Amino acid sequence: MVKKISIFFAYTIFFMLALMYFTPKDSIYFLLEEKLKQSDIVISFEQVEDKGFFLNIVDADISFKSISSAKINEASIIVFAIYNSVSLKGITLSTTAKSFAPLNIHKAKVIYSIFNPLNVSIEAVGEFGELEGEFNIVNSTLHLELKPSQEMLKNYQSSLRKLNKTENGEFVYDKTF
Structure with a gap:
């Protein structure tokens, strides 16, 4: 009985890790970027790279209503x-x-x-x-x-x-x- 429960938990953990790894994080990021554009917030010149369990974004420029507001050297998004x-x-x-x-x-x-x-x-x-x-x-x-x-x-x-x-x-x- 204990062996069956441990196998169940092992498969569950493996499935959750695989789901997190293969989640299209870059698609989620670009969807978020489109939602921000509706509020006149634009993220530009960034380099987006899917690192498996997280999304890495480098050198992003943030503009609000076409006014440059901030620069971000590095961002990591974990979903x-x-x-x-x-x-x-x-x-x-x-x-x-x-x-x-x-x-x-x-x-x-x-x-x-x-x-x-x-x-x-x-x-x-x-x-x-x-x-x-x-x-x-x-x-x-x-x-x-x-x-x-x-x-x-x-x-x-x-x-x-x-x-x-x-x-x-x-x-x-x-x-x-």
Whole structure:
């Protein structure tokens, strides 16, 4: 009996891994790109490569309403049934954002998992400091917590005034869409 159960689990795991490996991740990416174009967000000049269990994207330029907004050096998209994530490295914002925040974001990660099905988790580290947050899918609410860097505290006070400061020195942003 134990042998039959272990064989069942082995086949199930093999099937799930094969399904994840052969999922057309580049087609999902291009579908996402088309959906973003409807909101006037265009991703261009990127190189897309399917690496088996994840999709690697290099040198992407992001434009919003035909205005260059950001450049992303590297992005990895993982699409599993129970865990999905987008990891971004080397993000440089457009110089138009210089008056609001520092331009370089070292890394950012967006995670959706069935273990927390109502929320999308957000993490980022950059010259602005460290950012953690969640987007609640049901209520369409965004909650962000910022631990600002010294540069952010020194040079971007006007941006920090729009956030609520907590007792421990962090800044919180809440928005409902």
